[in-house]
Amino acid sequence: MPRPPLPVGTWGKIRTEKLGPNRHVARARFRDYDGKTRDVEAIGPTGPAATRVLQVKLRDRIAPNDDEITRETKVNTLADLWIDDLIAEERVSPQTIDRYTTSLRTVIRPAAGNLRVREATVGRLDKVLREVAKDRPSAAKGAKVVLGLMFALAVRRGALTTNPVRETGRLRKPRRTVRALEPEQLEKVRAAIQRWQQPTPGKSGPRHSGDLADIVDLLFATGARIGEILALRWEDVDLAAEQPTLTICGTIVYVKGKGFFRQGWTKTDAGYRNVVLPRFAVGMLMARKITAVDNPHDAIFASRRGTWLSPQNVRRQWRQARTDTGLEWVTPHTARKTVASLIDKEADAKDAAGQLGHDDEAITKKHYIVKPALAPDSSHILEKLGPGQPPSDPGQPQTA
Structure with missing residues (x-):
């Protein structure tokens, strides 16, 4: 019966031979990763030393191939x-x-x-x-x-x-608490933006536009991502409908060497959605439309040069506006959490997920909705621990 072949990547018995003073060779048959068996040898001053060198050589054996990626590739x-x-x-x-x-x-x-x-x-x-x-x-x-x-x-x-x-082991996930704005905090946000947009006497340079206030209003009116808001065009808005809507169908992205541009699709398939606008957003957009200056992209929010606004610039403006307000934790993404938490409270998590453009409401519940764990109502049981309660009758069965 023929001897079975060596498994791929293994070797047979190591043999040693003395070649001369302080010169020994160790040899073994190695079955390479292409299935062929080859002789591999190594030299050392003694038999055991040559064996150790050969074992390392066999362990690190490179599969013979013409590929540019090998075990020795950096x-x-x-x-x-x-x-x-x-x-x-x-x-x-x-x-x-x-x-x-x-x-x-x-x-x-x-x-x-x-x-x-x-x-x-x-x-x-x-x-x-x-x-x-x-x-x-x-x-x-x-x-x-x-x-x-x-x-x-x-x-x-x-x-x-x-x-x-x-x-490799699982990486730790930092504990993150979902934090949304209360109504009074939202008003504080708007007040901070209004102050920032006011002209500063004696300060040179272009005056701050009203873009930041309108962008923030639209963030809270839709729950959209900042890139989705900045990618909106006037053709994406229907203010004349009985229920005015806004279609979220793109986002602003950055590519090295190309800069910021509008990507004609959203982050996920579920992100493509029509959003019914609340009245305050409709009023803001109508007022903005009246004074809008034409730009090559038909963008609702464009720079002074008519280019797309970058999310980074909007975030930088918000950091400037919130200075010394105690609102350092508030970011444009906080609007999504505030919107999701409010809709979940007034409706349900499914509606909140649809508003945010999530295809899985579990993501919305985990990362966007402020909801403390609700303990069961055991108040009638815990009442027995109150002061002045009569002692229990040993003859009566105890309730669990």
Whole structure:
């Protein structure tokens, strides 16, 4: 009966031979990753030393192939090849490519870029991710996604048999409390913006426009994302309908080398939606329409040069307006949480999810709705712990 072949990636008995003074050779048959069995040898001053060298050589054996990714490829090179593949496939959006590139530049390259693929073990990668997660949990989560995709490419190209990122530990998730604005806090927000928009005597430069106040009103009128609000065009609004509506069908994105531009689709499929506008938003848009200056994009909110406003600039303006107001925790995204919490309170979470453009109301409940856990009504039982209560009758059965 013929001897069964060695399993792929394993070797047979190691044999040693003395070649001369302080010169020994260790040999073994190794079944390579292409299925062929080959002789592998290593030299050492003694038999045991040659054996140890051979064992390391066998452990780190590279699958013979013509691919540009091997076990000896550096992680930096793997990253470059992976990004090139993504761009060539054209299935990932440019802004996602930018996000991946940022994760590579800020986390992965500094921490692991000079490692060989074979050296990027589960333990090393796990340590890198946990160190980052101590101060930047979101960055660590993004880096884990990128590393997983990179090493999946290494597996597909035959450099590795398993993806080490899959075996790294779960990263801690910071506890986040959903926080929404109360009515009096919202009025404080509007008052801060009004003060900021007033001209400052003796201050040079262009006067602040009324854009920030109108943008904030529309955020609270719709629950939309800041990028979705800034991507609105006049053609997306129907103010003449019996129930005036607004169609959210795009967002403002940034791509390196191209700048800010309007993307003609929303973050998710569920994000494409018609929103019925409350009266205060209808009044604001009508007043704005009367004084609107034409721009090439038909944008409701355009810069003085007629270009799209960037979300970053709007956030910067809000940071300036909220200075010394105690509203440092309030961001444009707080509007989405405020809208979701109010709709959930007055209607339900399903309506809140639809308003925000979520296809899963569990996301809305977890991240956008302020709702403390409701304990069961046990007040009639706890009343027995009040002062002056008569002692219980030992002969009576105790209630649970």
